[in-house]
Amino acid sequence: MLTQRLTITACWLFILVTDPQAQSFTIVNPEAVGLSSEQLNQATTQLHRHIESGDIAGVVAAVVRHGQLAYFEALGTIDTTLENDMPDDALFRLYSMTRPITSLAAMMLWEEGKFELTDPISKFLPEFVDQRVLQNADTPDLQTTVPRRGNITVEHLLTHTSGLGGRNSEMYRAEKVRLRSIPIQDMVSNAARVPLYEEPGTRWRYGISTTILGRLIEVWSGVSLDTFFEQRIFRPLGMTDTVFWVDDSRLERFGPVYRPSRRGVLQPHQIELVPFTEQPPLTEGGVGLVSTVPDYLRFAQLFLNNGTWDGQQILQPDTVALMTTNRLPAAVLPIGFGQPQPGRGWGLGFCVVIDSTDFPYPVNQGTYWWDGSSGTRFFIDPVYDMVTVIMAAVSPASGNGFREAFTNSVYDAVVN
Secondary structure: OHHHHHHHHHHHHHHHOOOOOOOOOEEOOHHHHOEOHHHHHHHHHHHHHHHHOOOOOEEEEEEEEOOEEEEEEEEEEEEOOOOEEOOOOOEEEOHHHHHHHHHHHHHHHHHOOOOOOOOEHHHOOHHHOOOEEEOOOOOOOOOOEEEOOOOOEHHHHHHOOOOOOOOOOHHHHHOOOOOOOOOHHHHHHHHHHOOEOOOOOOOOOOOOHHHHHHHHHHHHHOOOHHHHHHHHHHHHHOOOOOEOOOOHHHHHHEOOEEEEOOOOOEEEEOOOOOOOOOOOOOOOOOOOOEEOHHHHHHHHHHHHOOOEEOOEEOOOHHHHHHHOOOOOOHHHOOOEEOEEOOOEEEOOOOEEEOOHHHOOOOOOOOOEEEEEOOOEEEEEEOOOOEEEEEEOOEOOOOHHHHHHHHHHHHHHOEOO
16 A cells, blocks of 8 residues: 555655756655555554544655655545545645744855844844843733843744743733734834843743744845745745645645544634635744645755755755754753753754653654644654654644654654
8 A cells, every 4th residue: 555655646746846956755665765664554554543533634744764755645634524635735834843944044044144143133123122021930020020131142043042932922912912914023023022031041932033033034135034935945945835825726735723622523723813825914934834744845854965955055064963953051951841841952943852762752862853733743863864744734733642653653664
């Protein structure tokens, strides 16, 4: 079944890329790259079980090893109402998997000398010059603040140590800091208007830092973020379906996000007031992109290729190493959401495995990865020279552990 599936996918992948400058993946049997077909079929079986159990409506998943496509499956349905099959090129909301793309864009401009990592962001965004800091981040009070001692630097944005908060934090919601119905310039002003949660550089706090970075990319490059992405990243990589909103030409390949009801039945769930089927005023470098598994495979493989794609040096190898190495000091570790998650560090745009023994599923030291809040995830593993990408549309994103089950099965498939 897997061999037949890969043959069909091979045809589709080569047809998909119309730009002659964009390379595609060679399709191989898993054994040719040191993977077990039998075990990868188990990965497919596990994903089917999650669909049949109602954890997810459908999923697209892929494995590339040594630069060659060894596994690709599109399972279930993209829309339970229409009951249409999940297409290979289904579009999914990336949410936080947007951040590595924005970080790549920033580091391309860093290589061109547009900024230094130590530059204060107020050098380019003067709104942040006089921003203050909450006296107590645990009980935010806009009236109880202290002067900021240090500046937010560009590196603080890349490592989520800026002191800026999450888009769904109580204070940001109350102050309407982030709305998809406002332009990025207004969101920057809103973010600078409210106090920081803590002094820059003192804590890892996952939040809107990368969206502010997106605005800086516009300032440094002189073009809009979507234009920079298209011209400098998507077109060279052949990422033909990575966009900030889904127009009519792509609509049939885009489905709703699902959430289990109290009875455990998946139902469509609207996360955003401005849906991804409408062009939003906010071009959001933190969580704004929609993409496909084939597109994200290309993005991920760029990093395993040390910044090269189809003969083009898009990013220098030293910059790839800089981005994919932990940059957080010991005083900031461990990082986590609500509770510490040991073994994780943060580079310039990626979560980095600094102790694989602390992970609840198999990963190698030095793997860099991240996921999205509606059921997406990727791993870039330099030790195994392997990329895995899995995408679904479910909220909460856990989907009863379908992504972890997939990771377990793929790593069990590694023979040599």
